Amino acid sequence: MRIFYALLHFALIMFILSCGLAWASNLSEIQNSNQQGIFLREALSILEKAYDINIVYEGALVEGKKLPYMIKISNNLYDDLKRILNGYSLTYEIVGAKTIVITPQQLLHKGKIRGKVTDKRGNGIPNAQIIIEGTVFGASADLNGEYTIKNVPPGNYTLYARVIGYRLQTAHVQVRANEIINQNFSLTQDVIQMDEIVITATRNPLTRRESSVAITTKSLDQINEIAPRSTADLLRVIPGFYVESSGGEVGGNLFARGLPADGSYYYVALMEDGMPVFDAPALSFVNADIFVRVDENIERMEAVRGGNSALFGSNAPGGVINFISKSGGNRLSVTSKVTMGTSGLARYGFNLNGPLGTNWRFSFGGFYRYDNGVRNPGFPSSKGGQL
Known part of the structure; x- marks a missing residue:
């Protein structure tokens, strides 16, 4: 038995020694691994997988560079990036929701220009273009009208800011290293709109100044100044059109200069957001203005007149008139309008539009009208509306 216990003790001692040697070997491997570290390219790849992002960089920036330690994920992406890049004179720039660009730190010696583009009411103008003249630097304003131009050399x-429907505006700035320059723009509406870009079935979009087609545009502010009582009343402002609306709010007659005086809406096509509105006046006295009512949903009106208009609409040698609806702005907006008159006339119009989440916009509106008419027949001559 003594021999058995001696052998058992010997085996136990050998087992403990072997476990200790294995632990020491593993510890040595871990220490060697920590001493060897990891290449910077591999460390960035680990961050990409850990945080589900894309890290973009030039190969020369990370070539041959190695971290003296193994990377540890701290659940804070920006702390991990700073810790990794700090020793190599590198920094990062966030260019998207999941995109980060690695750049040399010397770019920090450049400046930045930022600001906001607004209209005369102080509302931000989205998609305005801000360009630094004579350079490749520029930016596009976001939905709030704010812009940022980065990495601008001292x-x-x-700078010039431009957007469709507004006059171009310039500004002079001095950029210094590591400074942020604030430059705001307040654009005024282009009443003549000679710089407005229009599409007239040419190869490239042109401004009205460059276009060979006769075009008339009316913005929302201009329509409000005209205060039309009907669709026909608004079309009076188009050169070359004579409009007769003695029949009331609808059923007007439009005569295009140079074409047979047939009345109704012959030889002129009406559209809503580019979709044609067909009428049948010869069959049932249904004129096009019955289906197109000017209300608070209209944002602007565009008209191509003359013989060239036949290129853009069916049976429209006299002109094509397109009513563009509001599509929703970058903040909630409410418009209401009340019209009162004799013979019990009352009309109530409204429009509600604004953002619906991050990438969606909405616009909703219409009107309701009540009128007894010139002679009261005992029932309302006009009652109803549209949405």
């Missing part, structure tokens, strides 16, 4: 520059 110097004196001329």
